[in-house]
Amino acid sequence: MLSFNPLRVQVGVKELTLDHAGDFSFISHAHSDHALKTRVPSILASEATVDLLKARGYASGENIVHEHYGTKLLGAGHVLGARQLVAEGDGGTIAYTGDFRLSDSLCVKGAEIPQCDTLLMEATFGSPEFVFPDRESVAKEIASWVTEKQKEGIVVLGGYALGKAQELNKVLNDYAGIAPVVEEGIAKINDVYVKHGVALDYVRSSSDEGLKELEKNFVAIVPMNRVNNNFAFQLSRAYSRRVSAAVATGWALTERFGSMQKFCLSDHSDFPELLEFAEQTGAKKIFTEYGSAKRLARELRKKGLNAHAVEEQQKLLMAWGE
């Protein structure tokens, strides 16, 4: 029997933990900082993820393993370097998606669809209300809003530092002809994108060019958790100029962000894409995790698939139970 639980897969003689700390961990992408704050002796990840982990100070690079023990890493879309893990065993093929996006974004190609017997998939937006608008029209909407607001003052766009910030950067470059001002944390991630072939044009806020840019009505990309009404107010006071702020996230469909403008731009699959992905893998057994895990499992069962949500309790038991 192929040994499998939502945290681990047995690959040959090695036990591989999935996005959690262990002796040997598969890190699907560089968002998973919860797993990486603990020292992990060996990490299996894509080259781009390793570069991003280093840029973010999560890994030194010494603990990276290059032996895959028969596993395959497939593209997951989502953010640069994101991979799914596919492992073979006596009981069949297992696929673990990590976070994924099925369709292409401006910076990364969409996820590949693994053929597998058992599938462990994310369900962040796994509920029917999450149907994302067409990406191209959102990009155009952002570009025209920014162009309009820049005439009045400073424009600040908030998004996750890894993934969303680069997508916003690309939108500004390609749809508005703007090179945004970014602070060092985002600039370092941008550098890794550029190294891996994603063309991005941006200005470091601390550079000479950046300081000059800040004297004008600049457009800045800032980490999501920093952008709120108070931040806009402080910025407006510091520069004595009007500030327009917006956030870009999949949660724009259901959440409010104070009086800020919001754009629906996600690095995850929406509900229809999650269904499509699950069906096309041909999996006989599906486990869902994160977000709307229970709802997605129910919707998949309605389609005749054998799907169940991974309970947090079950995860903990499996992690610490022996």
Ligand SMILES: [Zn+2]
């Ligand atoms: Zn992620």
